[in-house]
Amino acid sequence: MGVLTGKVAVVTGSGRRKGLGEAIVKRLAGDGAAVVISDIGQSADAATPDDMIGATDEMNAIAQDIRDAGGTASLKTCDVRNWKSVHALADHAVSEHGALDIWVNNAGIGYIMKPLLEVTEDDWRAVIDVNLTGAFFGTRAAAEKMVSAGKGGRIVNIASQAAKSGFPHAQAYTSSKHGLVGLARSAAVELGPHNITVNNVCPNHVTTGLGAWQNEYFAKVVGADSVEDYLEAMKNRIPLRRPGLPEDTANAVAWLCTDQAQYITAESMNVSGGEEPH
Numbered sequence: 001m002g003v004l005t006g007k008v009a010v011v012t013g014s015g016r017r018k019g020l021g022e023a024i025v026k027r028l029a030g031d032g033a034a035v036v037i038s039d040i041g042q043s044a045d046a047a048t049p050d051d052m053i054g055a056t057d058e059m060n061a062i063a064q065d066i067r068d069a070g071g072t073a074s075l076k077t078c079d080v081r082n083w084k085s086v087h088a089l090a091d092h093a094v095s096e097h098g099a100l101d102i103w104v105n106n107a108g109i110g111y112i113m114k115p116l117l118e119v120t121e122d123d124w125r126a127v128i129d130v131n132l133t134g135a136f137f138g139t140r141a142a143a144e145k146m147v148s149a150g151k152g153g154r155i156v157n158i159a160s161q162a163a164k165s166g167f168p169h170a171q172a173y174t175s176s177k178h179g180l181v182g183l184a185r186s187a188a189v190e191l192g193p194h195n196i197t198v199n200n201v202c203p204n205h206v207t208t209g210l211g212a213w214q215n216e217y218f219a220k221v222v223g224a225d226s227v228e229d230y231l232e233a234m235k236n237r238i239p240l241r242r243p244g245l246p247e248d249t250a251n252a253v254a255w256l257c258t259d260q261a262q263y264i265t266a267e268s269m270n271v272s273g274g275e276e277p278h
Contacts, residue, residue: 002032004028004031005031007102008094009025009028009033010102011106012105013039013107014062015038020106020158020206022062022246024104024250025037035071036093036096037062037066039054039055039107041055041059044079056075060075074097086138090141090144090145099149100145101152102257103138103139103142103155104157105158105180130176139187139198147196150194152194155196155197156200158200159181159200159202160173161205162177164268168221169217180268184267185266198266199261199266199267200268201249202268202276204244205234215231237278239275242273244271244273248271252269
């Protein structure tokens, strides 16, 4: 019996191998929750290229990993930019597993990075639509089910160190993650009387599949001689002397979903090895 046995969790953006979403959904399943793996499944437009999204075959493989480990998992494609798609994801959790207790807004775009003067209207909207509007849609859809069920619940947004600090070439990304701080604070006030907590987890850099792309990109931006040199400089500025791991974020999310965290809401918790406050 895990600490989340009997709970049902949805994790958006959880269908890509080596991503934060995969780590989160596997941790929640390992703690006993029945999980819904969700991702866009296939490219829908220029903002969702095949090499940056969770494909349906990856979603199936992650679900099978969980089942092979003795867990319960289903999958549902979802474009978080579309309210009807997000609402259908919440409906799936209830129809397939009988409840919706945990919702993790993890889907995000972190691969549209440009100098300020090169950012287009489409660039800006693509990032905001996924990272912030998508999280609002998820929060609303989850809250609708949780309030109706009357059993409380947990909503967790995967924000970022960029929710608290500014970074070059990341205007839309940083703005969207700062926006999650306000979203969590506001939603927590309204949902608190229903025993629903709303929190953010704010990791620093994690070398996922997306993180590897960011390493290449920002090594060039800062003029590092190599990606290795860039990562070494990153490690040296982090008090715990290493970048984050997917499991670090997954552990924080899982804890926020337990009864131990029942009195914590409206918070944005750093998971940065001390880098953010340092």
